[in-house]
Amino acid sequence: MSAVAANYQTLQELGVEVISVSVDSQFVHKVWNEQELSKMAEKDVPFHMVSDGAGNVGKIYGVYDEDAGVELRGRFIIDPDGIIQAMEVMTPPVGRQLSETIRQIQAFQHVRATKGAEVCPAGWTPGKKVLKPGPDLVGNVWKVWSPLKDH
Amino acid sequence: MSDEAVGCARPTGATVGEPPTEAKHEIPLREEPKMSTVKVGSKAPDFQAPAYYRGKFTSIKLSDFLGQWVMLCFYPGDFTFV
Numbered sequence: 001m002s003a004v005a006a007n008y009q010t011l012q013e014l015g016v017e018v019i020s021v022s023v024d025s026q027f028v029h030k031v032w033n034e035q036e037l038s039k040m041a042e043k044d045v046p047f048h049m050v051s052d053g054a055g056n057v058g059k060i061y062g063v064y065d066e067d068a069g070v071e072l073r074g075r076f077i078i079d080p081d082g083i084i085q086a087m088e089v090m091t092p093p094v095g096r097q098l099s100e101t102i103r104q105i106q107a108f109q110h111v112r113a114t115k116g117a118e119v120c121p122a123g124w125t126p127g128k129k130v131l132k133p134g135p136d137l138v139g140n141v142w143k144v145w146s147p148l149k150d151h
Numbered sequence: 152m153s154d155e156a157v158g159c160a161r162p163t164g165a166t167v168g169e170p171p172t173e174a175k176h177e178i179p180l181r182e183e184p185k186m187s188t189v190k191v192g193s194k195a196p197d198f199q200a201p202a203y204y205r206g207k208f209t210s211i212k213l214s215d216f217l218g219q220w221v222m223l224c225f226y227p228g229d230f231t232f233v
Contacts, residue, residue, distance in 0.1 A: 001226055016220045019211065021200075024229040029203035032229035048211050049203045060196045061189050063225045071225035078195045078221040082214065087191055092227040105220060 003098045005041035014105055018047035021058065022071055026051045063089055077105055079112065123151040195223070 001020050004011070011018060024032070029049040037045045050057065052071065058064030063074030075096060077086040085108045090096070107120040110130065118130040121141075129150045131137060137144070188196055199212040213221070 001224065004222075004224065011222065014220065016222050017216050019202075019213070019216075019221060019223045021223065021225045022228050026201050026203045026208045028229050030206075030208075033203070036230065046205060048209070050200045050211060051202065052200055057198045057200055058225055060198065061223075061225065068227075070227040073227070074223075074225040076189075076195065076221075076223040078213075078216075078223060080218050080220060082194050082197075082217050084189065084191050084193060084195045087189070092231070096224075101222065105222070109220070 001045070002037055002040040003095070004047070005037050005045040007098055007102070008041065008046055010102060011105075012046075014102070014109065016105060019050060020047055021050040021052050023053055023055060023058075023069065024051060025053065075101060077101065077108065079108065121145055121150070122147065195221075 004018055004020070008018065022029075026049075029051060033045055033049070052058055055064035055066070055069070055071070058071040058074075061074055061076065063072045064070075065072055070092070073088075073090040073092060073094075073096060075088045076084050079085050086104050088096070088101075103125055106126050107124050110126070111119055114130075118132055121129070121131055124130070129145055131141065131145060195213060197212065197214045199210060202209050202211045204211070213223075
């Protein structure tokens, strides 16, 4: 979560609210923020740190490990209509790559802004080639997009 | 007492001693199927929960964030290493 704290500025510019969830109490969240997170980020972590002691939230999202009594690393991108656009779940020992989450948010925002008229091929980042789905594009993607040059 | 290695998951306790005696049921209990309702392209399940936010103890509701993009992140625990 410290990576999220350190890159909060970027997320804010994209209009993304961050909600973090663990089984720790609000008190532990406060002290972790004061003792550690605030020293990794520029200032206090400005996201909502949810306390899910009984794992009830984690259970409905399928990321609560009942044996260990903790949440797995689950990350969900939710759009302004409350629809889950992307999710990623990992076991605890490996951390996330925040830049990939940011890339996905930018891509979903682009698709939303064009009402689906433009879609983002593999490896898309802002400024790269988008595709316009339609009958003419069927079988012709190779003419307009190259996995070697445009990826 | 030697130090025990600490991992990323928060250690938890369990009972020791004799295994619990199994209660006999006339009608066998049927386990409720566990269904995670979460799918991409579907509505994110709403929840309300206590939170800590900018120095204050608050309560948040996911549906209060409608109209905004949300990154919802679960993680094993505060003060873990990754």
